[in-house]
Amino acid sequence: MTDTKKPLLNDTFIVIIFAAAILAMPIWLDPIGGNYPDLLQKFAIYGIFAIGFNILFGLTGYLSFGHAAFLGVGSYAAVWSFKLLTMNVIPAVIFGVLFAGILAAVIGFLSLRRSGIYFSILTLAFAQMSYNLAYSVLTPITNGETGLQLARSDPRILDHLFSDSQASAGLPSTDLFGETMSGYPGFYFCAVLLIICFYISMRIFRSPFGLMLKGIKSNQNRMKYTGLNTRPYMLTAFIISGMYAGLAGSLLAVTDPLAGAERMQWTASGEVVLMTILGGAGTLVGPMLGAGLIKYFENIFSAFDDNVLAQAFSFLPDSVVEFVVPVVGLFVGSGWHLTLGLLFMVIVIFLPGGLVEGFRRVVNYFRSGGNAKQQSVEAQNQAGE
Amino acid sequence: MGDLVLHLDNINKSFGGLSALSDVNLHVEEGTTHAIIGPNGAGKSTLLNVCIGRLKPDTGKVTFAGEVLTGRQPHEIAQLGVARVFQTPEIFQEMTLLENVMIPALSHRDGAFRLNATELLSKQGEVREEAEHILEDVGLKDMMMVEAASLSRGDKRRLELGMCLILRPRLLLLDEPTAGMARHDTNQTIELLKKIKSRGMTKVIIEHDMHVVFSLADKVSVLARGQIIAGGDPQSVREDPKVKEAYLGGTT
Structure with a gap:
């Protein structure tokens, strides 16, 4: 019984810290412009x-390249729920998760007959099929390349049932029992769901079921x-993971009620692979870190232009600035993908365990004063995380 | 003792025209240790692969305790109480020894599939105790928090044996459990296998090392070129001229 120093309390502690960090994001992201x-x-x-x-x-090591399909289905289902039933977000989220789960059951059942690269290619193929269906064939449902949008003439049965005075001008906005789901309320709604999702994921990691999934990977x-x-x-893990993607997709529609086929494209599937590997696949908080980092780069770095850079380097002599700004300029603004690519390469080559492994190494280094033997033991103790 | 529990009837298996097993008949008594010996390429591992469902025989059938094993999925065969130690240890390299043994322990408790995603692993006290007990039996308890990949070859084999034993199999198939071990480790493994002999499970063991065979086996069958050429108790097999010619004379 050498590892009983990791009891339930510790896990609760992790969730509380995670929840606090997420809910306080508006505060601590303020100084860095997030x-x-x-x-x-x-x-x-x-x-x-x-x-x-x-x-x-x-957990299972099966690399799906088609998760964007579930994201897209979640979005479409949510928007349809807004159009047909109500602007309340609860049914939208439920339908998003449900339909993504059904699609995941079908795709998973077929794709999981193969493993390794064949599984990845199969999922990619199914996702691209879904994309093309959404883009052209299923236009009556998805509204093709224009994307699915709300209209004033939508039936919204439940809304009309409970309040017959729907004469307000403009499009209605999504709400949670009266609270409009844009801006900060929208964020807090997503944040609460994120914390719940994190907790569920942690319970799966810590369960016999999770151990079996790790066994399959091994x-x-x-x-x-x-x-x-x-x-x-495998199928259960695939469906759960598809439902998470469906939830994310429906939340995209909750915060901005439209759904387009491009949400299903392979680039979106690739992005989530990048996020997970960047943060640390198989770790609890890694994927969250990776997602945050990539979205931060996408929004902040891409907004930098030469003027901002010139200001940032204004402490240097003018001749140096003239040289530095164009070079650095390649890596920001529309070239932010270049920075992301470099970062990704550095992490995969030097830190295969992602950012989480990086933090772990730093912490271990300080804790043990560079004692290599103890480091490896601690790494093993934490391997369950 | 005395009841036949494992039957292999008329097993034929060939790979692309090369006959690996031809018309093999083998019957194993319950509770005994049955050794299969034979030169390299005689078809010994193929025979075990047929038993656990990794290979389908071309003809013939395998029956264990009244159940036909041929045509069943590997996990179904395992759930019927057939466990196997492989020639190269099949373990979970990246996991700790404790986790390595916990997985089969849970499989034994929960069956082939159970959606227990809401239970906590740390609350499975009984399973954990059982796992620690087995690790103690195979002499690896001190290292239970160590990653399996860092074990020596001999220890990996013992771990795999532990993983099979925790399933409480009725039939244990061992594919050269002491291959590549130093003499000291071999003797330890023999002691271990003798210890579990008393638990009344049936064992089929493939072995090159005659020292191991004669210290463990109740019955010996000799396989050469895909056929059983001799069988019986160890002493009579040792003295069989056919066996001497095919095997013992050449290698020992």
Whole structure:
């Protein structure tokens, strides 16, 4: 019983810290320019997306390249719920999760017949099929390339049932029992769901079910000859992870009620892979960190232009500034992908465990004063995280 | 003792025209240790692969305790109480020894699939105790928080044996459990296997090391070129001229 020093209390502690950090984001992101509702919502939503993706990829090692399909389905289902039923976000979220779960069951059932690269290609193929369906074939449902939007003439049965005076001008906005879901309220709604999702993911990591998924990642043959049927375990993990993506998709629609086919494109699937690996696949908080970092880069770095840079480097002599600004300029503004690419390469090469492994190494270094032996022991003790 | 529990009837298996097993008949008594010996390439591992469902025989069938194993999924066969130690240890390299043994322990408790995502692993006290007990049996308890990948080859085999034992199998198939071990480790493994002999499970063991075979086996079958050429108790097999010619004379 050497590791009983990690009891339940510790996990509760992790959730409380996580919740506090998420809910306080408007405060601590303020100095680094991350405090505006739009970006905060994206942090929370893509955090959910990445945490869900990590349940599949981090635990079982099956790399899905088609998770954007579930994100898209979640969005479409949510917008339809706004159009047909009510502007309340609760049904929208429920339908988003439900439909994504159904699609995940179908795609997972077919794709999980293969493993490794074949599984990745199958999921990619299904996602691209979904994208093309949404873009052209299913235009009556998805409104094709224009994207699905709200209209004043939408039936909204439930809303009309309970209040017959719907004469207000303009489009209605999404709400949670009267509270409009844009701006900060929208962020807090997403944040609360993110915290719940984080808690569920942690419970899965800590459960016998999670242990089995890790076993599948480690040695699927041994699992079979141990008497475990790996297929239903895999499928369940795939569906859970698809439902997370559906939730994220429906939240995108909650904060901005429209859905377009581009949300299903392979770049969106690739993005969540990047987020997870950048933060640390198989770790609890890693995917959240990765999602935050990528969305931060996307929004902040891409907004930098030469004027901002010239100001930032104004302490240097003019001749140096003239040289530095164009070079650095390549990596910000529309070139922010370049920075992201470099960062990704550095992390994959030097820190295969992602940002979380980086933090762990730093912490261990300070704790043990550079004693290598103790480091490895601690790494093992924390391996469960 | 005395009841036949494992039957292999008329097993044929060939790989692309090369016959690996031809018309193999083997019957194993309950509670005994049955050794299969034979030169390299005789088809010994193929025989075990047929038993656990990794390979499908071309013809013939395998029955264990009244259940036909042929055609079943590997996990179903395992759930019927058939466990196997592989020639190269099949363990969970990236996980701790405790986790390595917890997985089969949970499989034994919960069956082939159970959606227990809401339970906490840290609350599975009984399973954990059982796992620690097994690790103690195979002499690895001190290292239970160590990653399995860092074990020596001999320890990995013992871990795998522990992973099989915690399933409480009725039939244990061992594929060269002492291959590549130093003499000291081999003797330890023999002691361990003798200890579990008393638990009344049936064992089929493939072995090159005659020292191991004669200290463990109740019955020996000799496989050469895909056929059983001799069988019986160890002493009579040792003296069989056919066996000497095919195997013992050449290698020992």
